[in-house]
Amino acid sequence: MNLLIVLASNPYSHDFNTAVKLATAALERNHRLKIFFMGNGIYSILREEIKKLAENGAQIYYCAHNAQQRKIKPEEWAESSSMYGLSKLIAEADKVIMLD
Amino acid sequence: MAEIKIDRELDLKGEVCPFTFVKSKLIIEQMEPGQVLKVILDYKPSVENVPKSMREEGQEVLEVKQTGENLWEVLIRKVK
Numbered sequence: 461m462n463l464l465i466v467l468a469s470n471p472y473s474h475d476f477n478t479a480v481k482l483a484t485a486a487l488e489r490n491h492r493l494k495i496f497f498m499g500n501g502i503y504s505i506l507r508e509e510i511k512k513l514a515e516n517g518a519q520i521y522y523c524a525h526n527a528q529q530r531k532i533k534p535e536e537w538a539e540s541s542s543m544y545g546l547s548k549l550i551a552e553a554d555k556v557i558m559l560d
Numbered sequence: 561m562a563e564i565k566i567d568r569e570l571d572l573k574g575e576v577c578p579f580t581f582v583k584s585k586l587i588i589e590q591m592e593p594g595q596v597l598k599v600i601l602d603y604k605p606s607v608e609n610v611p612k613s614m615r616e617e618g619q620e621v622l623e624v625k626q627t628g629e630n631l632w633e634v635l636i637r638k639v640k
Contacts, residue, residue: 523577524577524604524605524606524608524609525576525577525578525605525606527605528603528604528605540605540608540609540612541609541612542577542578542581542605542609542612542613543577543578544578544581544609544613544616545609545612545613545616548616
């Protein structure tokens with residue numbers, strides 16, 4: 461399955477833990493996983509857990525505008541994207557889980 | 561390289577995502593295939609993502625050029 465998780469909650473929220481656990485479970489079951497970070501969810505991209513998910517095969521995207529607003533420069537393994545990019549990812553995904 | 565003929569110019573200084581892409585797309589829709597749009601941007605995230613989104617839409621990005629400290633030009637040829 462092609463799964464997309466959209467995270468807009470800050471990394472100190474229960475949503476962050478939910479996202480990490482769901483993502484880990486999805487990768488263990490060999491689903492194709494993409495995670496899109498936006499709003500205050502952008503701060504999560506700095507967390508070690510997300511880097512680990514990327515290393516394990518999750519494709520990581522972020523809203524470049526929201527990152528710029530928060531003066532965050534994500535690492536190379538995360539792909540700069542936009543609301544247009546998100547609309548494309550949603551159309552491609554079999555399931556979308558929105559956490560905000 | 562031959563000079564590229566610009567058919568329309570859109571000044572988006574002061575605009576941010578997603579309006580930079582939306583306004584560019586609205587102009588592209590009014591143009592004929594083969595014509596070239598020059599978009600002027602002063603917002604870095606848009607410089608990354610306007611060309612990316614235009615390619616996704618099937619348009620041809622001819623050039624992304626920095627023209628000032630915080631100023632860029634993107635040339636887009638309408639394909640469809």
